[in-house]
Amino acid sequence: MKIELIDLHTDDGLKGLNLSFGLHGVSLLLDPQELISGAILRALAGLNKTGAGKILIDGMPIDEYRIESDWHHNFGYIFAEGIMLANLSLSENIFLPLRWRTPNISQAECDKLAEPWLQLFGVEMDLNIRPADVKPSILKFLSYTRSLILKPKYLLIDSPYYQLNKMERKIMFNALSQLRDTHKMLIASSDDDFAGGFSDELVEL
């Protein structure tokens, strides 16, 4: 997959950006100043307003590509902050998109789908509490679980180390190292851990 950003302007900071990169395994947008990598991911996910310019995926405008490729089933965008809906429990949050897509799915099936991902991130806790009662790093791990149970082919990951301490960064790195075998990933980060041997394509911003 080839992604091209042509003279792209968005409402959250991109001004006339021209960039081209591939997404075949793990691609890293290395942004030491954390200025624009997040905005690029949001533009790809359609979460910011594009003022001018265009995004092409394999030569096709992204809006057309979204329709043709069944975007929301194939792409999972993971926020840096591990965002959850405050008025739902953790369990309701994790399974919200899954239940939205498959309304008749049982709780047992949901739990079965989530179990390996919760284990991957070392999360073992009561999921019937509200997000406000949980520390941000756990919310972040749970937000990865929420995206992964939808079985996307591509993961758009914004700042994987954001809000994590040293131990939690190790857990995240190990988890992403396992995920790189099964998922194609576009990572926006300021951290060198994902450069070097980890990423197949490095885009320095």
Next chain:
Amino acid sequence: MIRSKQRKSFADFFCFILEILPRLLRPFGKDRISWTVLTRQILYTGFEALPLIGFIALAMGGLIILQGNILLSTFGQGIWLYHILVTLVISELSGLITALVVIARSGTAISTELGNMKVNQEIALLESFGISPTTYLVVSRIWGVVISTVVLSFYFNVIAVLGGWLFATIFYPLGFRSFISNLVGVLGYQHVAMAFLKSLVFGFLISVIACYQGLSVKSASTEVPQRTIKAVVSGIAWVIVADIIITWLFWMLA
């Protein structure tokens, strides 16, 4: 400059209504409403408001009978009490007071909640999963508020009539059956239709305005209380305008 901004905002509001109307009329389509959001909205807006609405309705019904009895019994025109009860309570006050309570409790809550969701990127989160925030958050809430307002308005009428009868018995012995049969004799279908239509329209207006103002928050949490105030002020203004129009329409038809 300011005028042009206001005009844009007004146009935006109508675009918002045009966007939600088709989804409102097809709540169980592919882009369906959320039962969780709908039932929770009915719980907060309807069920939890029952004690307050009941108290106000009881007091209103009683006070109208009390004041009316003092005034009309002097002239021997007690039967007009029923007309006053029907015209004032069922046609006017039930819808209006219910609407004011719903604005104060739920209009503010919806606007604040959606505003905070916008600030905390929860709206963007829903979009990232392909869940339409308009259907999931707005349409579900509108249905919840409309259903609650209609039921609360009906409940207000029942309690106000009961309150009226209770207070009437203070002045003279009056059987409940006799009170109700006199009231039903005065009550016309147009009163019931007007009360129903008003509660329906008020519920719709309150929820649409609250959702619109909540979603108009851009990124700062300081915008949330400002938008909530706008939701309350616009809600009251629109409800009164709608009340006048509906009353006038029924008056014309009569």
